[in-house]
Amino acid sequence: MLSKARIKLIHSLALKKKRSELTLFVVEGKKQVAELLTSNLEITCLVATQQWVDEYNHQISNHIELITVSEDELKKVSQQQAPQQVLAVVKMPEPDTNTLQSALKNEFVLMLDGIQDPGNLGTIIRIADWYGITHIVCSHDCVDVFNPKTIQATMGSFMRISVWYDNLQTLLNEVETPVYGAVMNGTSLYQTQIEKQGILIIGNEGKGISDSIMPFITHHLTIPLVGQAESLNAGIATAIICDARARALSN
Amino acid sequence: MLSKARIKLIHSLALKKKRSELTLFVVEGKKQVAELLTSNLEITCLVATQQWVDEYNHQISNHIELITVSEDELKKVSQQQAPQQVLAVVKMPEPDTNTLQSALKNEFVLMLDGIQDPGNLGTIIRIADWYGITHIVCSHDCVDVFNPKTIQATMGSFMRISVWYDNLQTLLNEVETPVYGAVMNGTSLYQTQIEKQGILIIGNEGKGISDSIMPFITHHLTIPLVGQAESLNAGIATAIICDARARALSN
DSSP states (O other): OOOHHHHHHHHHTTSHHHHHHHTEEEEESHHHHHHHHTSSSOEEEEEEEHHHHHHHGGGSOTTSEEEEEOHHHHHHHOOSSSOOSEEEEEEOOOOOHHHHHHHHHHSEEEEEESOOOHHHHHHHHHHHHHTTOOEEEEOTTSOOTTSHHHHHHTTTGGGTOEEEEOOHHHHHHHOOSOEEEEEEEEEEGGGOOOOSSEEEEEEBTTTBSOTTTGGGOSEEEEOOOOSOOSOOOHHHHHHHHHHHHHHHHHO | OOOHHHHHHHHHTTSHHHHHHHTEEEEESHHHHHHHHTSSSOEEEEEEEHHHHHHHGGGSOTTSEEEEEOHHHHHHHOOSSSOOSEEEEEEOOOOOHHHHHHHHHHSEEEEEESOOOHHHHHHHHHHHHHTTOOEEEEOTTSOOTTSHHHHHHHTTGGGTOEEEEOOHHHHHHHOOSOEEEEEEEEEEGGGOOOOSSEEEEEEBTTTBSOTTTGGGOSEEEEOOOOSOOSOOOHHHHHHHHHHHHHHHHHO
């Protein structure tokens, strides 16, 4: 049975302000919550139907508060049109700054400059996870990674990828690896070798990469246009460039 | 001023049944409607704010009924959270079967097998338009191309791409060009040369390509996984494969 206070708490986590204040966020759906149970993330509370509880009971630690509800009750707290058996309230992980510094030196890192759409951010996290890119840095004006739509769109990948919010300019000032930027009039992607280590900057859906970030780009990449579309979605552009890098590294 | 009957009509076009019955659909937003005005599609009615009318007045043919409304009135008929000045009711184009037959022989055609998400279909249309692929065939159980969310996600590309609904098996029976399918355990995309002419089959978001379609595939393509994500979104997979073809053709 869900108390009114609990319903209010879960609803409030739809807002970024409340999420930051309580350092909690919501994960929904059978598949994502099943993955959560085996992850390092701390679940503070599970709201689930009897059907789910019967199936996952043996996997639920005693430390987790479990509230069994009817499907109608679940609907009351869910943000999904068709809730899938379970909702988890999860503690936000605390990022370790040292990992980021090391990743910026030794790995391939995505930097997102003003990505606004929660679905796009979620898709980009899923793409990073496909291509083995484990660090993403978002500018402060990007949408929140703990937005329920973002979490949903990651399809579980948010558990494997570290997402940071930071000042991109400050970080780029220190970077010594190649800095790739997806732009409209750069060099063809097909003529550029993307290195194993480096940074890929993806700009805002409408405005692209900000003027203040442009000077840091060492390789201006353009996905050659064959037809007539005006642009590609930010997630699609990210995927194509990450795939080009994976292709080059596979040789 | 919008009559009650008109409001009812526009609302009803959110439903596929009504759209098919009336052979009408809705296009929203300043940018898409501006493109519509210069396209061959027949606009039956424009619902627009005074601001939009002032800007586009000289481009509106006398044959089009124009209803000037307040922003609040526009909100009443719009499906958008933040309507952008204008909404058009548009006549569905009549597809020409001869074009499809010729495209299946001489061009590169996308076949979508059970794509359910309207946003995914819209994104795939936009990707096709980027890569100069002008024909898409959908299985009968795909989402409707005239779904408002699909139209919105195409970002105008629906005006340049012909989308057909047909029995994929029947069509594939006649095809003589290579048939590529995006699958989980096929040959690496990086080891396959995608030809200029052919068919690319993209399966349902959850279930992939149907068993009845599988035997027609001559080239089983897999985008190599580097990290740990379980799958890639259907739109992302389409984009990566279309890009691989464009890359090969650019050499």
